[in-house]
Amino acid sequence: NEDHAGYRQLLNDQIMGLIAAGIEANVTDRPGGIFVRPADQIAEEDRILIQTVARVIITDRRGALADQINVRSLVEATVPLLSPNRPLRPEPLAVAPLPRRDLTFHNGLGGFTPDGREYVITTAPGQRTPTPWVNVLANPHFGTVISESGLAYSWSENAHEFRLTPWGNDPVGDSNGEAFYLRDEERGHFWSPTPLPCGGATPYVARHGFGYSVFEHTERGIRSELTVYVAMDAAIKFAVLKVRNELSRSRRLSATGYVEWVLGDLRPKSAMHVITEIDLHSGALFARNPYNTEFRGRTAFFDVDDTHRTVSGSRTEFLGRNGTLKAPASMTRARLSGKVGAALDPCAAIQVIFDLAAGQEREIVFRLGVGRDTDDARNLVHRFRGSTAGRCALESVWQHWKHTLGAVNVETPDPSLDVLANGWLLYQTLACRLWARSATYQSGGAFGFRDQLQDVMALIHARPHLAREHLLLCAAHQFPEGDVQHWWHPPTGRGVRTHCSDDYLWLPLATCRYVLTTGDTGVLDAPVHFVQGRPVNADEDSYYDLPGRSEDAASLYEHSVRAILNSLKFGEHGLPLVGSGDWNDGMNLVGAEGRGESVWLGFFLHAVLTPFADLARTRGDTIFADRCLSEAAALRVHLEDSG
Secondary structure (H helix, E strand, O other), X not given: OOOOOOOOOHHHHHHHHHHHHOOOHHHEOOOOOEOOOOHHHOOHHHHHHHHHHOOOOOOHHHOOHHHHHHOOOXXXXXXXXXXXXXXXXXXXXXXXXXXXXXXXXOOOOEEXXXXXXEEEEEEEOOEOOOOOOEEEEEEOOEEEEEEOOOOEEEEEOOOOOOEOOOOOOOOOOOOOOEEEEEEEOOOOOEEOOOOOOOOOOOOEEEEEEOOEEEEEEEEOOEEEEEEEEEOOOOOEEEEEEEEEEOOOOOEEEEEEEEEEOOOEOOHHHHHHHOEEEEOOOOOOEEEEOOOOOOOOOOEEEEEEOOOOEEXXXXXXXXXXXXXXXXXXXXXXXXXXOOOOOOOOOEEEEEEEEEEEOOOOEEEEEEEEEEEOOHHHHHHHHHHOOOHHHHHHHHHHHHHHHHHHHOOOOOOOXXXXXXXXXXXXXXXXXXHHHHHHOOOOOOOOOOEEHHHHHHHHHHHOOOOHHHHHHHHHHHHOOEOOOOOEEEXXXXXXXXXXXXXXXXXHHHHHHHHHHHHHHHOOHHHHHOEEXXXXXXXXXXXXXXXXXXXXXXXEEEEHHHHHHHHHHHHOOEOOOOOEEOEOOOOOHHHOOOOOOOOOEOHHHHHHHHHHHXXXXXXXXXXXXXXXXXXXXXXXXXXXXXHHHHO
8 A cells, every 4th residue: 555645544444444345354464365554664675575476566557457457468579570582382291201120129119229329219290109208318416308309308406396497297298398490591491400399391310328319300401410418517408409401502591499497396486586687798698586595596597609699588579479389489580689687488599590501510509507606607608618518528428328337237138138237227227316306207306215225226336436425315314213204305405204114224225235235334434414303293194394404413324223223113913014105105094093014014124134134243233133133033923924
């Protein structure tokens, strides 16, 4: 209320009278209700904050209420339409792909190369995969999921909490927040170097490899190859587009890269807070979400090497009213407008126009990344500029996966098992499960206590240091009572505490497996602090919270002992209590009243007690070793009798 009529507060009385006469009277000054405040009692910074987070602002300076509610804002076209100097040719007839005879385990759409290092998929109009067939490209702090269609989504630090671009959450469709386009500047025809969002008439070949994906296509005499990968040591993704003119005359073309900003978990929640700008020091497109407090200061960027480019930070302008990625309005315009700033429907689009002589090839490198702050983002932009930096980053990707996946090699009578075991299973375990914690159907982002402990046991031979690091990380999410966070979100550690009965047992099991395999007994003495929080009440299934860091610390060995002691809770049949679920979370109601028991958990506990007894004995802890064996013996009897 901005009325300054004096002490009688006539306008305020009218407002309160209207509220009292309606059904909203009982929600005044309550969350989700109506708050009436004099403007002169609100500090200027508070007023700015309220206006920043408001979905609608209505004022008496903009006409009648009905006019403000029903207004339709039209996008002003500030860029002229493209004026082709050659006639637009009709769409060519769709071309069916040729059968591939050189792939193993080919299913009609895709198959492995003979060496098993790539999975090759051929698509064409009317010939698509039934669901997205994806490659998860990641390092420990950044990643992207890209499908055979070329569509992708990307994140930093946490694939759920801090997405750079949108995750589709569609079990049979692709995410649609990133796209690339090629355009014939002379005729106006445009298409994508990937099957989506704007596929051409001829087939596409997608090659998913270890740490990279490649898309090959030829359209109207223009051959393109798009290589996508993530640097191993930085929060940056490369999209290297090679374009070759295979005709006998010169061509004038443009390449456009496009991303929709999220900078949070869900775009509808964060888009209104995202601010875009052209960084004066680097020339890159920057984006920030100052309203995101858990990832405060993060600065995302989209960049290309070519200095002769045009840009846009407005998704509404790029797509046009009711526009789509298949036919964005900007593809009919001569260039991008350069519009950036606050209060936009945020995106980052960059367009580069170039000429190709007959037989000439051009390489254009797009980069998407994020820095911890503006200076860090600027440093990343400068560090990875130039084709040499991009090639070095790709070489590091190749070398990393060659070294990691070459540590173990198996030969069996089953070639299909060999092709998976010699690379792909370990690759997915590390890239998808441990680093990304995301894929097409679940973009969780969190660490699951049991989940990633299971995963790192597969890395003990290839990357033992990662297994060691993760043992200590998980121990740091254990409560002094011995139970643990079922899952937690990095970087804050916010997560759930539950009655789940198997989570904590994976810590002593994985510890045994690691120590007995590597001989690294020193890890058992590594001190790790507990987390602290209130216990889960008996009538609760779980609760979600940010636990504190306990002042108490203990060795990894002691953490494992507490986990085992916490598991020694048995029901009337002498079997372990299932709590709110053993390994099968779907059994959550079996133990709802505190009486349900788990046969599976009994077998699992027995499998933990036996090797841990040996580990305890090697440390001279004979008392606990004997207890492990006695508990295992009693459990064996109960399993035989009641299991």
